[in-house]
Structures are given as structure tokens and as C-alpha cells.
Amino acid sequence: MKVSLSWLEDYVSIELGVNRLADALTMAGLEVDSVKERYEYLDTVVVGRIVDIADHPNADRLSVCKVDVGGRMLSIVCGAPNICKNVLVPVALPGTRLPGGNTVRADIIRGELSEGMICSEEELGIGEDSRGILILSGSHRLGTKLSHALDLSDTVIEFDLTPNRPDCLSIIGVAREIAAIQKTRLKRPKVRLSEAKESIQGFTSVTIEDPVLCPRYAARILTDVHVTPSPFWLKDRLLSVGLRPINNLVDVTNFVLMETGQPLHAFDLDRLIENRIVVRRAQDGERFVTLDGVERILDSETLMICDGKRSVALAGIMGGLNSEIVAGTTRVLIESAYFNPSGIRKTAKRLGLSTEASYRFERGVDPEGVIFALNRAAQLMRQVGGGTVIHGLIDEYPRPVTKKIIYLDVKQTNRLLGTQLDRDEIADLLKAIELDVTVIDEERIRVVPPSFRVDLERPVDLIEEVARIWGYNRIPTTHPINLARGKRLNKRLRVRERLRELMVGCGFREVITYSFISADSCDQLSLSPEDSRRRLVHIRNPLTEDQRVMRTSLIPGLLYAVSRNIKQGNTDLRFFELGNTFFYTRSDQLPEEIEMICGIWTGNRYDKSWCYKDIQADFYDIKGVVENLCQGMNIPGVHFSSLTGNHFPYFRHGYAAEISCGSSRVGALGEISHDVLKNFALKDPVFAFDINLEILLDCIPDEKKAKRLSRFPGVNRDTSLILDKDIEAQAIISFIDGLHEELLEKLYIFDMYPLADDKKSLGFRITYRSFERSLTDEEVNRIHKRIVQKVVDHFHAELPRG
Amino acid sequence: MREDIEKVYQEALKGIENASSLDQLSKLRIRYLGRKGVLTGLLRSISSLPPEERPEMGRVANQAKKSLEKAFQTALERLEKEASLRTEAIDVTLPGRPIALGRLHPITQITREVCEIFLRLGFDIVEGPEVETDFYNFEALNMPKDHPARDMQATFYISENTLLRTHTSPIQVRTMERESPPVCIIAPGKVYRVDSDISHTPMFHQVEGLMVDRNVCFRDLKWVLTTFVHQIFDEATSLRFRPSFFPFTEPSVEVDIRCVICRGDGCRVCSHTGWLEILGAGMVDPAVFEKVGYDPDTYTGFAFGMGIERIAMLKYGIEDIRKFYENDILFLNQF
């Protein structure tokens, strides 16, 4: 919503400076978005002197002028009849955007260079004379800005209005707020109409068939009008708030719309079949061409303005081509109506059509302002279009909007705000914004809001007005007595932060990727057709193709982040993300949201340095990270097994493991398969883990318990075995664990290397320790030998010779 | 003679103590104790003394020689030690062995900071689904279908009645449905709106808060938000409370802080107003209470909400919001 200061001053005298005014409006809840000089667009229009005129060699009606713009001589092609030597003229330099929409350019016109444009008043939007170029009187320095030379200045304030204040979608509405702020008077325009004798009843009639969608419809008629361009003052007002003038009659409707906030429409009465108006709903599937030339398909929810036979306007939104004012129009029907806000909104939404009119109707115009606006428009049309105002008006108002009566309690007001205002203070604050206030008793007042304040319906609406006028910043600031009652953080929140710490400790950078990804990411991950991650949640109105569905895996987002960084030349990357994935369930149910944690590692194991060789990270690096996570969370019974089945098809076969905690399968880790890498334009190996946080949460013990520690020394024994290559390390570990040797404290594998003949060597160390005593060598040797023998027997292993 | 020996001895001792290199030391040795050395010469000349003086002078001279030998030995050890220390030193200016340094995303860091402040004030953290029903996201918050306020939050739809939440306010409704007052919660999380440019991303983060009890008033709201602003920025940050509109609060307020970039003189970040919008808030609208079955005559409350990206941008001096989701490692390494 834009207003110009010069227009505002027609209704209120402005006593504050522009900046103070803008500030005060913002603090009153009318947020000022920008304050701009209206004639900024004239900054590149300067005063020049025509020093020479020559005929254009290739065009009879054009001349080539030499124009001095102060130290510079420009050659400008001009076709104006009134050019003459030595006069001062406005010269628009290249780059100037004229109000008519054209931009001035340096150009060759019929073979002659033209380095600017000598303009008329009308072209500059500062007057109505378009017959020739503007010849400046008086003396001005060449090159001076035209706005300085002519002392042109006006301020345009643009508001970002909240939807509850449609009453401020007009110049008078904003002027009213300013008057309240300054405590000065609002001057409403006076309307005096001289009407013809003939009564409107002989010209037209209005029938409302749907009083719910159209509670009020009023009309007036003018005859013998002339459609012409508007006079300058009218154009100037519209231009000052960014509206384009069309013709005098249409401009009047737009002027009154801006002035009062009441949208109007002007019909050519002679183009209305049977010269009458019927307000009714459209037929389902009806087609209608609006003023903008677009054919629109309507439904039975759409309210239409019709004549005796057909639709002539989309009610409250836009007129139709079939009844608009044209050059030959002489008889006009002015419509001023009140339409149901949600009805207009539905239609505007459905058609994707928002206009100055629909914007106001859907927020709520003043139902009692209909007649004033209608009369104001009739008066102005007569003034700028001549003709006769027919006697009387039609005012169909089948369902008068009742005045609201609100009772406000002083105690309740103070209780909600934390203030100590008395009854009279509250009453005075409300009276200041034109509310009708009556005192009932010590504690209560009765308030009738003016009809333009459609937002005031309940006591709390009035309390807000009290706070607003009193000033939010004058309300005290005190410590709430109710504070501090915190509960223990829930497990998920605690676990999530601990996981973050652990990942950071492993040298990973946290990333956040979008929750929506491209629909083909399932294919990019090679997911099978029956994979549950194909239960996609689709977005109906995505911004881009690659944000079409909600992710069912964090892996694509991470791979994309990796790919992006590699393109930037950063190849050593360790990323992790914590976030939700979304699975379609049933159309009448919300999707299932599953929180995941994923990590990804590519490039070197160590950061580049003089002391490390470039060694690529591998499977065991990412596995180490997962082991760290599990140990850091004190999860018991974690084990890894070779990946089987088809649930993680994006890992490379043979280079991936499933992660389990006890009997819960929490996820997988491994090397991303070559096919998947290719889909993300990646070449070098990438390792990742993919863990379901919902399952992991249940595996994490709620409490940590300290164990008793032995004060006796441990004794180590190392053994190497030669085994079949296929025997997994985990099998040996589980087997030894299963022997339940009570003195065995710890087992770890210190060595592994492949041998010929599909064999491998595996070295492990066992630590033995007792809680009661120091163990003797003989004792330990005996136990260790027994264990080794059992392993050898069970796995058909050999001990190395020698 | 005795004086000569004493003089040579003192001279030599001084030289030895000041010697700063092995080379210098060996030259001194040759000079005093060498075959043609000064002290050697003196020792030799004893033979030319009268016989009765010889034993005494011999004793003195040998004493001096011994002492010097000892001094040479000490100096030798000292210099050798110094030399060896010099050759064993390492280049301490070589960079250390790198240990991979992980980092949290800046949005996580700011979310933590915000949550910690409210946790200290006694608020609890509650979470909720990111895909929501129209009811929780709009209807229960006093935004029926076809309410113009819905224009303020362009929405991604999944179906007629499901959508990506446009704010974390649905969590407030869900909490009030589940629990009776007093309620004192904050709700952090991802939210989604159809918008993308230098200051908007289609996904961003919010923290919203809600406090409901008997006798909670606007004055309390002002205290909580002032305290929050003073802790997340600094104590000297001034605030202003400006009337605004949200369908689920009344009175509604927008909280501005003095521009942290220009300190109020006006700059591009604050559109030359000297103020930055940082929070939306208000007293919970009675219509919302009615939807969740709270008695609006008994209970009052306030709600507030803020964008985490906005705070992060101001605190870290980030101009393009999209940087948060490009996940460029060079960007992430800064926080």
C-alpha cells in the first residue's frame, strides 16, 4: 500500500517531519516499508539549451538538435512542433525510465544519432500538455536536475500492512491514523451532487440472488458523459501511488478506491443487456473473459455480476471485456458493493487472480462506506466527464451488517496487559480512534466500533487497541512470577546432542541439507521397486524439480553435498547430518517421520600435512567412527555382520556391514557402490554409515553404572593363527567369548595379513586378570593354551610353524 | 716468579670462563699449556732458579697447571653440551600433526544458544512433526481456510489437509491438547515456506515459545523477550515493541532491536531504519485457548517465535541465507 504525502495532506495537515511520521506510523502498527522521493525517476532529467536545429536528412517531420546540457553537447532527434533555438528544455538522459513505461536510450533514429530525449510535461508525468516539448521559463543553470529547477518534490510512503487492518488500505484510512497520532482533525471530502430530474428507477434495476455472498449492492447512473484522458490532477494522484491512468471514468473509480478503500466498477450501461444488474452465482464450467483478456473457467461458487442475459463482471475481482467503458461510452452505471470476504478470497485464490479490488474485499471493506464512495465517484465523474447524474441511487441491502456492541472490563484489560489504567483512561484511548464509548459502571464500558473497523469484534480486540494507543513501550517490564519449573530433558534431545559431540570429536563437520529432494533419488540410490524408501511423500507445489519429494534417506543429500564440495576443489570431506526422513503411510494420515544420523567420509584419512602420506580413507575408517559412536553412547552388544539382503543396495557388495545392537538392527555402513557414485558425479571412493536413530535410542542405556575394577595387574598373551580366509574375525571373537573364561578380561586383534592358498594370519591378544590375586605365568599359560586349542579345533586353524 | 705464575693463572682462567667455542678453548690450551705455552715456559724456567726456591715454585706452578687443566675440562664439558644441544634442536615452527577438527553447523550452534537461554529461564523443549495437518498448522491457530492471514505464510502442500508446517506453532497446540496449564515450553525445529531468494530459503529453522498460566500478562512477555535479547546479543542492546498482527495472538507484537551492524545510524541491513525485526510475539488469542479446551477466563499466556537463520546472520555477519544450506566446507569451517 502506497500513499503520497501530497495526497494525504488533502485530508490531514501533517505536522511531523517525514521520518518522525514514518516512525510513529510504524509504532502504531502500520509498518512503513520504505520512504521514497516520488520524483527519483527524474534524477537523470536535466535542463538543456537547444543551440542548433537541423532538418533530419531522412525524415521530414524530425529535426536533429544540438543540446547543451552544461559542458556537454548532445545530439538529439526530436519531432516536436514547438522546438526553437535557445530555449531551455528538459532533457531525459539515456537510462531514464519515464512514467509511461518507456526507458530512454541512446539510439540511431533513421540514421541519425540521438543521445537522449527532449520531453513534454505529459511524458515526464509532471503535467498534461502533450502537444509539444516543455519549454522552461526563467533562467536555470544548464545540467541542473529538472526536479530542482521546477522544485518538484513529494514523498511516497509504502506500508506493509497486516491483514487485520483493511481500514488502512486507503488514503483516508492512513490519514485517520495520522490524525489520531497527532491528535489533529481528519478532513473528509464533502460530496455535493446536482442531480437531474429523471429517477434512476427508469434506467436500471438491481437484483441480488445471493445475499450471503453479496450483502449489499448500490448503483448510480450518469448520462451524456465523454470518455477522455483524465485531467492532470487526477492522473497525477494516481501516478503518485503507482497506478497507471486509463481514461477519465475508469480513473475516477481508481481514485475513489484509493481515497476511500471502497472498490468501484464502471459499466457501460448501453452494453448491459436489458440495462439491468443481477448478482448471482456462475454456472459450473461457465467461461468468461475478464478485462485483462484472459478467458476464465468458473464454478458455481463464483459470484458474478450479470445483466439481463449474461455475466458482465467477476464480482469484486475484475470486470468483463463485454461491458467495459469504451471510447464511445455515454451512459455509465457505477457499482459500489459489499461482498462476502471469504467468498471473494476463495474465487481469487482459485483463479490465481489478485487485484486491488479483491485484495480489499477479501480483507473486509466498510459496509457502511458503500454509499459515500458511490456518491463521491458520481460527483467526480460529472466533474471530469461532464454529463448528468441521474436522480437517486439504488441501494440493495438485504442483509444489513449489524453494529457490534462490545463490553470491556477494566480489570480484565489491566490483567492481560499488566497495566493500571483506570476506566476513563481506557475510554479516552478508545475514543481517540473514533470508537463510540459509553460508561456502564466503575468497571465496565460499552463500545461500538465504527463500521470500517471490521477487525474489532471481541473485548480482546479492544484491549489490543488500548495497548496500541497507550504505547507498547510504556507497558512495564517485570519478571513473571510463574517462571522456573523446568523438567528433565527428554532422552532424544540428550542423545542427539551427545551424538553431535561424538561426531565432532571424530572430526566430522555437521551439515544441514533440505528435507525435500528430487523424485528420482530412489533410483539414484538403486533402491529396489519394493524398497520401503519408495513410500514417498510428494509435495504438491514444489519450488523446483529437485525439491519434489520429502527425503526417505539422508544419503542423497550428503552425496550431493560431497559432490558440490569436490567441484569446488575440496576433496577431503567428513560430513554428518541428523534429521528426519518421511514415509508415506495412508492418505488420511500424517507420514511416518524417522530420525536418522548419517556420516560420510571421502578423500584422505589425515588432513594434508608434511607428516602424513596421502592415504585414502577406507571401510575401517568409517567403521571406527561407528564403533566410537556406540562406545561413546555406552551401547552394549554392538556387532557388525556382513551385509545380506537388499536393504542397503547403495553400498558396494562385499564392502558393507550391518550394524546391530543385541537383536536390533540399527543400520549399515560401508563403501558407496560405484553405480551410485556415478549418479552423483563422484569418482573417488566414498564411505558412509546410515543409522536409524529411533531404533538406536532404544539400545542406549538410560543410565551409566560404574563397575568394580581389579587392583591386580593384567597378564597378556599373544597368539597368531593361520585360518581359512573366509573365517570372519567376529566368529573367532564370539567363539572365545562363548567360552566364558572368567579370568579373560579383554580380547583384541592386533594383526591380520593374507597368506597364500586362501589362508590368512590373524593375531590376537588376550588380557587375563583376577579380582582376587596376581595371576602366575603357569596359570595363565594353562588357560591360554586351552583356549587356543579350542579355537584351533573349532576352526581347523593352524599354529605358525617354528 | 710467584707473581708471574699468579698473573698467568688468573689470565688463563678468565679466558677459559669466557670461551664460547671449542675452537677458542683449544687455542687457549695451546697458549697456556702447550709445549711452547706460557705456563709450560714458566715451569721450565724454574730450573734456572736458585735451588732453594725451586721446590716451592715448582709446587705453585704445578698447582696452577692442575687447576687450569681442571678448568679446561669443565669448560670443555660445558661447551660440548651446548654444542650437542644445538645440533639436537628441532624446527618448532613446522606445523603440528593435524587432528581432524569437527564442527557443528552454525544453525545448530545458534539453536543451542537460544534453547540454553530459555532452559535457564525454566522452559522445557518440546518437538513435533514436520509434516502437519491443516488443523494444527492453521485452523487451531485461528486461521480458518480462506483467512487472508494465510497469505503471510506461503505453504507447501502434501494434500488438501496435510502440509509442511510453516511454523513450529502446531507444537504449542499439540502440547496444550495434551497437558493442562501451567505450560512453559519452547519448540525448536525446521519449518517450510514457498520462498527462495537472498533472504529466504524454502526450509529454515524457528524456535517458538509458549507460557500459559493464571495471570500471565503482556508485562511478563516483555521481560522474557528482553532478557532473551540481552543474553543472545548483549545487555546493551535496546529493544522496541511494535504493534503487529498474528491470528493466534492478541495483542500481537513485533520486537525490534537496535541494528547490531550500524548501532542505529542506519545501514543496508536495517533498511536505514536503525532497527531490526527479530521476534514476533503476543498474548495467546482466546480463540486458540477455546480450540484446545483451556478456559480463557482462567488462563492467559503469551507466545513468541523467531527465525534462527536471522539471528545467525546477524551474529555471524552472513548476508546470503542460502549459504547455510550449500554446505560448502570452507563456509562451515568458520564457525
Ligand SMILES: [Zn+2]
Ligand atoms: Zn543498520
